[in-house]
Amino acid sequence: MTESERLVLQATQVLTCPGGAGARRGDALSNVGLVEDGAVAIADGRVEAVGKKAELRDRFPDAPRVDLSGCVLSPGLIDSHTHAVFGAWRLDEYELRCAGVPYMEIAKRGGGINASVADLRRRSEEELVQLARGRLRRMLEHGTTTAEVKSGYGLTLEDELKMLRAIRTLSDEDWIDIVPTFLGAHSIPSEYKERRAEYVELVAQQMMPAVAESRLAIFCDVFMEPGVFTPGETRRILESAVGHGLVPRIHADEFESSGGAELACEFGAASADHLGAVSDSGIAALADSGTVATLLPGTLLFLGKEGYPPARKLIDRGVAVALATDFNPGSSPTVNLQVVMSLACSRLSMSPAEAFVAATANGAAALRLSDGSGTLEVGAPADIAAFGVPDYRLVPYLYGTNHCVAVWKRGRRIH
Ligand code: NIG
Ligand code: FE
Numbered sequence: 001m002t003e004s005e006r007l008v009l010q011a012t013q014v015l016t017c018p019g020g021a022g023a024r025r026g027d028a029l030s031n032v033g034l035v036e037d038g039a040v041a042i043a044d045g046r047v048e049a050v051g052k053k054a055e056l057r058d059r060f061p062d063a064p065r066v067d068l069s070g071c072v073l074s075p076g077l078i079d080s081h082t083h084a085v086f087g088a089w090r091l092d093e094y095e096l097r098c099a100g101v102p103y104m105e106i107a108k109r110g111g112g113i114n115a116s117v118a119d120l121r122r123r124s125e126e127e128l129v130q131l132a133r134g135r136l137r138r139m140l141e142h143g144t145t146t147a148e149v150k151s152g153y154g155l156t157l158e159d160e161l162k163m164l165r166a167i168r169t170l171s172d173e174d175w176i177d178i179v180p181t182f183l184g185a186h187s188i189p190s191e192y193k194e195r196r197a198e199y200v201e202l203v204a205q206q207m208m209p210a211v212a213e214s215r216l217a218i219f220c221d222v223f224m225e226p227g228v229f230t231p232g233e234t235r236r237i238l239e240s241a242v243g244h245g246l247v248p249r250i251h252a253d254e255f256e257s258s259g260g261a262e263l264a265c266e267f268g269a270a271s272a273d274h275l276g277a278v279s280d281s282g283i284a285a286l287a288d289s290g291t292v293a294t295l296l297p298g299t300l301l302f303l304g305k306e307g308y309p310p311a312r313k314l315i316d317r318g319v320a321v322a323l324a325t326d327f328n329p330g331s332s333p334t335v336n337l338q339v340v341m342s343l344a345c346s347r348l349s350m351s352p353a354e355a356f357v358a359a360t361a362n363g364a365a366a367l368r369l370s371d372g373s374g375t376l377e378v379g380a381p382a383d384i385a386a387f388g389v390p391d392y393r394l395v396p397y398l399y400g401t402n403h404c405v406a407v408w409k410r411g412r413r414i415h
Contacts, residue, residue, distance in 0.1 A: 006043045007411065008060055010053045011068040012390040014038030016376040017075050017357050023292050023320030023365035030353040032074075032392065033376075039065075040073060042382040045410035050376055068406070072392045074356060076145025076383035076407065077337045078363030078374050080179075081273050081294050083328035084139070084149045085132045085163050087119040090329045103303050103331060104227055104255065112330055113153070113187040113223075120153040120163070128166040133173075139327070139335040140176050141415055143385035143404035146374075147176060148324075148367055150221055152183030157207050160184050164216035175414050177383075179367045182207070182217035182246060185229050185237050200233045204240035212244035219270060220246040224260045231259055238267050247368065253278045254299075255307065265289040271322065271366040275314075276300060276307040283310070286319040292366040293319045295358075296326040297343035298334050311348035322362035323355060338387075342399035352393040382411035 016033030024031070039056040041049040041063065049056060057065075093111050097103065106112045120128070132149070139147055149167045154160040164180060171178035184203040192199035211217050220241035224234040238248045248267045252260025254274035261282030264272035272278075272286065273294040286293050295309050314321055323340050326332040334340070341355035350358065364374030372380025386406040387395050395403050407415035 006041060006048065006060055006063040008039050008041045008056055008063045008065045009068060009073060009384065010039040010065055011071045011073045011386065012037065013072045013392055014040055014050060014376065015072065015074040015356060015392055016050055017361045017374060018377055019361060019375070020377070021365070021370035021372065023362050024357050025318045025320050026315065029315060029321065029357050029362070030351055032353045032356050034392070038073070040376055040384065042408070042411040045382055045412070047376050047378055047380045047382050049378060068386050070388065070390050071405065072387045072389060072395065073376070074385050074387065074392065075360040075374050075376050075380070076385050076409070077143045077359050078367065079139065079144045079147040079324050079327070079337055080271065080322055080363040080366040081296060081324035081326050082147050082149050083152060083326070084135050084147065085128050085151070085166050086116050086153050086329050087123050087128070087131065088329065089333065090115055093330065097303070107187070108227070110190060114190050116153045116329055117155050117187065117189055121156070121159050125162050125166050128163065129169050132166060132170055135327070135335060136170060136176050140407055141404060142336045142338060142402050143387065143407065144335070144337055145176060145383040145385065145407060145409055146179065146364070146367070146369070148179040148181055148219070150181040150183040151217070152186030152221070155184065155187065155189040157210055160207055161210065161214065161216065164211065164214070168216055175409055179219070180217045181219040181221050181249065182211045183221040183223070185222040185234070187223065187228060200236055204237050208240045208244050208246070212246060217246060219249050221249045221251060223251040224258060224263065225251065225254050226256050226258055231263060234263060242267065249273065253282060255305070257282065261286055261293070265291050270368050273324070274299070275309040276305070278309060283314060283317055283319065286314065287317045292322050292362060294322045294324050294366050295344065295348065296324055296332065297347050298340045299326045299332040301343055302332050308347050311344065311350050315350070315354065320362055320365060321358050322366045323358040324363060336402065338395055338403060339399055342396040345396045352396050355396055356392060382408055384408040
């Protein structure tokens with residue numbers, strides 16, 4: 001290794017979010033691993049050293065340096081729940097909601113997810129790739145270096161595979177990392193409205209083996225909620241998922257409690273997401289499990305709902321909590337995890353430190369990434385976001401704007 005192949009980034013604060021692979025719980029969730037006047041040495045796409053500026057200057061006297069005085073360096077943000085592949089925005093529905101019509105009522109009338117399904121089925125794979133690439137680019141510009149992306153707007157075998165291939169095309173590109181999830185159970189498509197058991201079997205018996213065989217997804221998700229998929233249907237689909245080697249995750253207890261968190265834990269799911277209405281037994285199950293509770297407060301803000309998840313109770317009981325955007329055209333059209341962190345502080349009573357760990361290390365845990373992603377510990381991928389503020393607490397505090405000024409992915413500056 002010559003000095004010129006090494007790069008040292010120097011900043012006012014460096015957050016390492018320490019703790020190795022696996023989720024942080026309890027007090028560990030507030031350990032951002034703060035280094036004041038810190039520096040990160042990058043070599044071969046990985047973090048080679050982290051410490052005080054002066055230390056790294058002594059250790060690597062001839063390495064090129066980037067001066068980021070006035071900035072915070074953190075692990076690239078990990079957005080562990082997105083629906084970033086879709087066609088059009090849903091503006092008519094937005095107006096209806098602004099006029100007071102609830103999200104689930106719009107879905108009952110045939111709008112909502114099924115409106116995006118009708119739209120996506122008309123579009124080509126190439127078009128979906130192009131639309132999603134622009135959106136993921138904006139996500140990256142907000143500091144996200146790894147994003148989970150779900151299918152779930154196709155809801156036929158062909159259209160689900162089309163979405164998953166679009167996701168694959170994007171993940172083969174060498175910039176943002178993408179983790180693919182199969183969400184054939186996002187909604188009962190309108191043509192199966194009167195034959196829902198048949199649709200569940202289509203997902204379990206035909207889509208699942210095809211998705212598994214093509215290796216287009218790692219995870220399988222289900223939108224389990226009264227009015228969407230029942231506990232029995234969810235169980236059927238996840239049993240098939242596990243049988244085909246896909247790892248479960250669940251949209252659980254978003255608006256009403258229906259035992260989603262409990263079922264996620266029973267299946268050893270990677271995450272239970274939303275949890276606005278999680279029950280006490282659901283909290284107890286999560287505390288005893290390896291399932292990460294992924295909270296999506298941007299969705300509740302956008303839908304104008306008050307049912308925020310009990311983050312304090314979850315954290316105090318020892319549940320591993322992550323934060324994500326839920327980026328989608330219906331319930332959360334934001335790519336900005338920084339604003340989700342602001343909501344976590346203001347509406348979920350999380351501290352700025354907890355919000356950072358939940359959006360980095362615990363996002364990585366929710367995606368079962370074990371290579372150090374979500375941390376800046378030695379050996380981790382050099383996925384780094386620079387925020388143009390001198391104190392990490394200013395990122396959620398100065399809410400609503402994008403503080404991200406630079407991004408490195410595997411040591412390469414890409415923003
Ligand atoms: O997580 N809840 C289900 N899926 C998304 C909404 C998707 C949509 O409305 O298009 C969510 O909120
Ligand atoms: Fe979602």
